[in-house]
Amino acid sequence: VLVSFTSQILSNEEKRANFDRYGDAGESQGYSQHQHRQFQHFHEGFYFDESFFHFPFNSERRDTSDEKYLLHFSHYINEIVPDSFKKPYLIKITSDWCFSCIHIEPVWKEVAQELEALGAGIGVVHAGYERRLAHHLGAHSTPALLGLINGKITFFHNAVVRENLRQFVENLLPGNLVEKITDKNYIRFLSNWKKENKPHVLLFDHMPVVPLLYKLTAFAYRDYLSFGYVYVGLRGTEELSRQYNINVYTPTMMIFKEHIDKPADVVQARDMKKQLIDDFLSQNKFLMVARLTNQRLFQELCPVKKSHRQRKHCVVLLTGEGEKFAEAYEAFLTFAVANTKDTLKFVHIYNDRQPEFADAFLMDEEKYRGKSAVVILERRNNAGKVAYKTLEEAWQGSKEDNFILLDLLDQLRTDPNLLSSETVMADLNDELAPMFLIRWLYSTLDYLSDCWDSLFHSNWREMMPLLSLLFSALFILFGTVIVQAFSDSSDTRDNPPSEKEETAAKTEKNDASFSKESNSRIPKKGFVEVTELTDINYNSNLVRLRPGHMNVVLILSNSTKTALLQKFALEVYTFTGSSSLHFSFLSLDKHREWLEYLLEFAQDAAPIPNQYDKHFLERDYTGYVLALNGHKKYFCLFKPHRSGDEGGSPEDYNSSLHAEARGKSCSPGPRSIKTKLHKLSFWMERLLEGSLQRFYIPSWPALD
Numbered sequence: 001v002l003v004s005f006t007s008q009i010l011s012n013e014e015k016r017a018n019f020d021r022y023g024d025a026g027e028s029q030g031y032s033q034h035q036h037r038q039f040q041h042f043h044e045g046f047y048f049d050e051s052f053f054h055f056p057f058n059s060e061r062r063d064t065s066d067e068k069y070l071l072h073f074s075h076y077i078n079e080i081v082p083d084s085f086k087k088p089y090l091i092k093i094t095s096d097w098c099f100s101c102i103h104i105e106p107v108w109k110e111v112a113q114e115l116e117a118l119g120a121g122i123g124v125v126h127a128g129y130e131r132r133l134a135h136h137l138g139a140h141s142t143p144a145l146l147g148l149i150n151g152k153i154t155f156f157h158n159a160v161v162r163e164n165l166r167q168f169v170e171n172l173l174p175g176n177l178v179e180k181i182t183d184k185n186y187i188r189f190l191s192n193w194k195k196e197n198k199p200h201v202l203l204f205d206h207m208p209v210v211p212l213l214y215k216l217t218a219f220a221y222r223d224y225l226s227f228g229y230v231y232v233g234l235r236g237t238e239e240l241s242r243q244y245n246i247n248v249y250t251p252t253m254m255i256f257k258e259h260i261d262k263p264a265d266v267v268q269a270r271d272m273k274k275q276l277i278d279d280f281l282s283q284n285k286f287l288m289v290a291r292l293t294n295q296r297l298f299q300e301l302c303p304v305k306k307s308h309r310q311r312k313h314c315v316v317l318l319t320g321e322g323e324k325f326a327e328a329y330e331a332f333l334t335f336a337v338a339n340t341k342d343t344l345k346f347v348h349i350y351n352d353r354q355p356e357f358a359d360a361f362l363m364d365e366e367k368y369r370g371k372s373a374v375v376i377l378e379r380r381n382n383a384g385k386v387a388y389k390t391l392e393e394a395w396q397g398s399k400e401d402n403f404i405l406l407d408l409l410d411q412l413r414t415d416p417n418l419l420s421s422e423t424v425m426a427d428l429n430d431e432l433a434p435m436f437l438i439r440w441l442y443s444t445l446d447y448l449s450d451c452w453d454s455l456f457h458s459n460w461r462e463m464m465p466l467l468s469l470l471f472s473a474l475f476i477l478f479g480t481v482i483v484q485a486f487s488d489s490s491d492t493r494d495n496p497p498s499e500k501e502e503t504a505a506k507t508e509k510n511d512a513s514f515s516k517e518s519n520s521r522i523p524k525k526g527f528v529e530v531t532e533l534t535d536i537n538y539n540s541n542l543v544r545l546r547p548g549h550m551n552v553v554l555i556l557s558n559s560t561k562t563a564l565l566q567k568f569a570l571e572v573y574t575f576t577g578s579s580s581l582h583f584s585f586l587s588l589d590k591h592r593e594w595l596e597y598l599l600e601f602a603q604d605a606a607p608i609p610n611q612y613d614k615h616f617l618e619r620d621y622t623g624y625v626l627a628l629n630g631h632k633k634y635f636c637l638f639k640p641h642r643s644g645d646e647g648g649s650p651e652d653y654n655s656s657l658h659a660e661a662r663g664k665s666c667s668p669g670p671r672s673i674k675t676k677l678h679k680l681s682f683w684m685e686r687l688l689e690g691s692l693q694r695f696y697i698p699s700w701p702a703l704d
Helices: 002-011 013-022 027-044 064-069 073-083 099-103 105-118 131-137 162-172 186-190 212-220 238-243 274-282 295-301 323-338 355-361 399-414 436-458 460-487 538-543 561-575 592-599 650-662 670-677 680-689
Strands: 089-094 121-126 144-149 152-155 178-180 200-205 226-231 252-256 265-268 313-319 344-350 373-379 385-390 421-424 500-504 527-532 550-556 581-587 625-629 634-638
Touching (some): 064 121, 089 105, 089 162, 105 121, 105 162, 162 212, 178 212, 186 226, 212 274, 265 274, 313 323, 313 355, 313 399, 323 344, 323 399, 373 399, 550 561, 561 581, 561 670, 634 680
Parallel strands (some): 089 121, 200 226, 313 344
Antiparallel strands (some): 089 144, 144 152, 200 252, 252 265, 313 373, 550 625, 625 634
């Protein structure tokens, strides 16, 4: 049934055209075909058609040169993107009924043919038929030109002329692909073969700039070869040209491997074509005795056996680094050069860098410790299974070692069973892979570059919602900051004190003491800012206090400081929203005389001094609170609440203070200290109401 259906499609020209165009020859395309026929009959009814204006909008009459470059979504994802790691692609996005597409068609055709001959990839996307691919590429209008390299998309934004398009493709390539070589640096360049584990290629030409063909070739073979360019017309290259006998009138390409004094291969041609260069380089991709640095290189040099006629054996030198192993390596290299064959590959490996590889073939480690060894192996499958034979004696490069190895290789051609041992190898370590931090840095730079290109060049329509959200968030943020700054302008005018102690006020919504503060202002902060009143900030916090502002000062001692500050913060927390109130504490141990001077102006706050009362100087004033108005020179006094007595008189409290001072063993505990400020919140309400008694003084005393 399937064969007959296929023959029907191939025999019918209309069905065959539908299948080539839509991928389906069924009746699903009937509606679109019917519309197309109606439109065709419609415009053919006029006396003129599109060709009269030279506008070939009809796709059937357009130039078919782009058909071989047409891309589909699956083809782009599965083939073009992976291939972009070997060559850059120039892609055009076009559509029917596009005036600009017709305008750039001659330039595009010329540049496409030229770049394709140089080794660049060409692609065409029809936005009408491949909308998914056009959207994936980020093209929202036609015509659009873009470059693709290493899976990264870059849009073209200049005038569509030949020079700009060539320069655009050249700019896609990395800048360090080809190194400029002169008499001063050619020895260093060619000597890097051991470090990079690559052959080095030199192109001698009379062009002052590196040809685009050579750059594209260097990009395609960058994993295998290192490239240098010699401008033979430049002063400073005479010695280099003379040493290698270069014909300055003909482009010359040389490949250097282990020996830098003589090229391994040379090609000369007046017109270097891509095919000639590819054939030349593909035959010289590896060193004569390449070092196995990763699993990919091992798989290419030592492929899996496919049949008896396609057997390929690898002769591996297991050696070490340093001058100690140099003689054995040079002897192995000489043997490899003299016995080069298509069925043999000579490689070497460092035991300390690939310990698992060496341990798999060297069973007797003591025998080969500090020496080189030679192994002949054949890969049997991709799972790591290999057949091998290790030379019984260590490799020293002597004539006897050469005869033994040569005899084994001759026997191997007639007797494949000579490789009697088998093992399963693990994958090789990637010695040349960059460190994780470097890989992460490169990935970050690539990501930022992609974001920059997407933001400023390609996907403006897709980026607009994100940009709108971003700018809205920034506007709200800065607007909030500005409003907050203006609302707190009155607070920011005050100079911050030099010494501060901030006590966290842990409050709960259901606390009974705070539920009564319905008339208080809402606190602006989650803590109470309490400043110690000292001789340094005395003038700013009291004497020069602005009119209408008051400083609420708590009297405490070193022993009661922590307990009283915690209780003080809880009692005054709901009043911190008032910008006219400031909170401080005064150390009784340091400034007792200053406090007693103020209390003399209070009518019943302080007792009459009695010089015969030895306990007078020991009176406990902790828990007193003074509300000081620096501008009007008065203060209000809060006297501590005595625990266990809700209605005690000041005299009773004073007598109890004398008793506490006399009794050394009756020091109050933390709980009794906190009860001193039990009714401070009610006193603060009366302070704001202005109903407290005021005690005026002639001037504020100095705080020593």
